[in-house]
Amino acid sequence: MISSNGAGAVSRPRGRLSRRSLLGAAAFGLAAPAILRSGPAFAAYPDRPLRIVVANSPGGPSDIIARIVAAAMQERMGGTVFVENKGGGGSNIGMGLVARAEPDGTTILLATSAYVVNPSLYDTLPYDPFKDFSPICELATSPNVFAVKPDLGVSTMKEFVALAKQNPAKFNVSTPPVGTTPQLEAEVLKVREGLSGMATIVFAGGGEALQALLGGTVQLSSGVLAPAHPYIKSGTIKGLAVTGERRWHDLPDIPTMAEAGFPDFVFETYTALLAPAGTSPEFVRKLETETLAILAKPETREKLMRTGFEVQARTGKQHMERVAREVPMFRDIITKAGIKVKS
Incomplete structure (x- = not known):
């Protein structure tokens, strides 16, 4: 649980710096050169099954998009593609697992x-965002959404804040893991609006955080739009504001946070594919080409849009430009909000 001053009381893996941090992989987006090492000969997908590791629990936004991409990739390229969820540790467990995986194309x-946020939250990480991975491509982004149950009796973010201020200790907000943009925005909201007494309940994944709202455990949910979208459309929950730069195309009645009276409040969650550093550059380029082709299909774009994602379809190099830009950006946000993760 996040404490009233924004500090966390969650455990974190005491991993060491990745052993690949000394391998000299090219930083800022260039696929790392193949590295000679012991182990089986390189035999990449589709000759062998491809595992897509999602560093969050099932049912959340990253899990949704992984399964959409995995199915499309398998259909286009043949072979077997499967998704494996490795949640926990603010996504560090799954990211560290892939950082240490054999770079054999499987x-x-x-x-x-979380990939760009965690370097500012944790003193020790099991991965280096610039050295331990070869970027494949960026997939899509999704705005976040603040949502409540209709029976709470509020229709806007301003109304919720006013209600919560009457007795903050009676209100909870659920979020995905520490370091995700929904968790950060919840803490920023609390700091800016004087709601330090409202507890943040952190869950292992976005799906579980949303279920807490549906089950009445919390009064406010801060999460990625994708898993909340069908519940908002059905009226089961009420979206108070989205945190993107513009309103979502099929939720025109939900304002942005800026429109709701909260300026400079843009938080989005992006998704991207990366391979362990040392993976064959040819394999990385092939996956980049094939995945970008999948994302260019109107049916894929429509499917992702229906689940709350906006396709970006950026190259691996462009993704690493984002990494270089957002690591210091989130460091500044985390510092100003006074967010710390304590062991």
Whole structure:
């Protein structure tokens, strides 16, 4: 649980710096050169099954997009593609697992914004965001959404804040893991609006955080739009505001946070594919080409849009440009909000 001053009381893996941090992989987006090492000969997908590791629990936004991409990739390229969820540790467990995986073309990571946030939250990480991975491509982004149950009796973010201020200790907000953009935005909201007494309940994944709202455990949910989207459309929950730069195309009645009276409040969650550093550059380029082709299909774009994602379809190099830009950006946000993760 996050304490009232934004500090966390969650455990974190005491991993060492990745052993690949000394391998000299090219930083800022260039696929790392193949590295001679002991182990089986390189035999990449589709000759062998491809595992897409999602560093969050099933049912959340990253899991949804991983399964959409995995199915499309298998259909386009043949072979077998499967998704494996490795949640926990603020996504560090799954990211560290792929950072240490054999770079043999059988394991890749579906990363979220935690990839660029965690370097500022944790003193020790099991991965280096610039050295331990070869970027494949960026997939899509999704705005986040603040949502409540209709029976709470509020219709806007301003109304919720006013209600919560009457007795903050009676209110809870659920979020995905520490370091995700929904968790960060919840803490920023609390700091800005004087709601330090409202507890943040952190879950292993976005699906579980949303279930807490549906089950009445919390009064406010801060999460990625994708898993909340069908519940908002059905009226089961009420979206108070989205945190993107513009309103979502099929939820025109939900304002942005800026429109709701909260300026400079843009938080989005992105997703990207990365391979362990040392993976064959030819294999990385092939996956980049094939995945970008999948994302260019109107049916894929429509499917992702229906589940709350907006396709970005950026190259691996462009993704690493984002990494270089957002690592310091989130460091500044975390510092100003006074968010710390304590062991």
